[in-house]
Amino acid sequence: MKKKWALAPYLFLAPALLVFGFAVLLPVVNTVGYSFTTWNGYGEKIFVGFDNYIAAINDATFRASFVHVIGYIALTLVLEVAVGLVLAGLVGGIRRGSLWFRVAIFTPVMLPMVVVAVLWAFVYNADFGLLNAALETFGLAEFQRVWLGDTSTALIAISVVSGWVYAGFYMTIFYAAFSQVPGDVIEAARLDGAGELRIFRSVKVPMIRNAVIVAVLLCVTGGFQSFDLFYVMTNGGPYGATEIPTTYLVKTVFSFGKVGYGSAMAVLLTAVIVGFGLVFVRLTGRRREGGRP
Template identity: 70%
Template sequence: MRPNRRIVPYLFAAPALLLFGFAVLAPALATGAFSLTEWSGFGPMEFVGLDNFVRAARDTVFVSSFLHVAVYIAVTIVLEVAVGLALAGVLVTRRGGSPWFRVALFTPVMLPMVVVAVLWGFVYNGDFGLVNAALKAIGLGDLSRVWLGDPATALLAVCVVSGWVYAGFYMAIFYAAFAQIPGEVVEAARLDGAGELTIFRRVKVPMIRNAVEVCVLLCVTGGFQSFDLFYVLTGGGPYNVTEIPTTYLTRVVFRDGEVGYGSAMAVLMTAVVVLIGLAFMRSRLRKAS
């Protein structure tokens, strides 16, 4: 039944639009306005124009935080997306595998990230952690160290935790995508003499290319949204080697009380994420054409 008045569709959409305006649009506009001021969160604001953006461009910690998150994203694409794709391929090859195996792989996704970070903090503990204990048990005690306190291993240690959590998430997505592939295509490849590995690489993965691209985009944008894992495990340390834009922004705003400067960093980070998303969509349109 079609509405007999043009205003009816807008009335139905009004609650969602109001919620979007209140929860997303208004804070975004306020952040943009704050970025042009020097303000501690209390008292009068002082308009400073683009000074905060210039300061952010010269802030070595802020600039290096983007390098850290880029490394984090690159490693997690392997540990999350690639490992999830491999796990899904194994499950499909084995006709679905055990349901309990799939549940076990997906369980870490359902745990609160703060709980995961606390648990892995014990695993990485330099005195009684499981990692050092395992190394000593197999005769590699010389490799034991304070994993989260060593600048050479802290960022990689955080990446491993993230991979442990989200590999099962991407596995579930890829498993569902593989299940949509027509069985006739796979059987035809087998009749042509292709092995399971060749079928996986040359048939199955190309047929779920859209799912792979979406998962990579989720991994990239999710990397910029990461906060709790870094904050609980390392707090940005040691010596800022695990500082990412979100943790540094939080420290500047809530510890140092520089709301204006923190807002400028938030605007810059948002701009970077938007540009990455636009570049991704443009590349997909080029492939489609």
């Protein structure tokens, strides 16, 4: 009986492991295998060794795409994480109606990203968009732009949309973390004469440091995986100003038919994301233990 029951946990895990192996592990193994070949998706595969990886590293567009996504991540760290932190502090200070504010701010997260991209494309439209119309109404017509068609504003415009969507997501994380801060600590700070801003900056935020670390990690790794906003709003344009690794990878595979080359780029992108995650966790872990990175 004991031996029979000893197998029970593995039997319960088996279906999930099979699905994981079929849906995740098998595609990963196939992608790595394809990355060493030249293949158009239906013809004969030709083994080329590391040629695809060398070509990807030497590809100026692929290298520039990482510069663009790093700029996007830097902007979203402010527009999503920092703004979400501030919103959590503001909503937490509302005594009545806090729930409605949280729901209103969180609502964009529940919208399909493709719908969000299409709506904001109309907002940014140079001819009849809401943004240019508002600027003209307020006498600021000189600031009107072709927002998604200008190389100097396209990436910023997409980052603003991302911040509008995900600031509510991070607000929810931080609000939940703030609710776990002991009330006696806050009361002690108030008795010492600290104002609400000082309490927020010097008491609440340091006490939810782990939540902030998790939020930063989610924002950075999620930024590298971004695709839908860029694909729908600009598809890498204008002139490659918003080309990021995922959009360039999809074009390479599905538009140019270079499955092997695209697979090599996918492997490199995955290595960058995993490498950053491991380094980030390592560094933050050392700081929590009191060591120096």
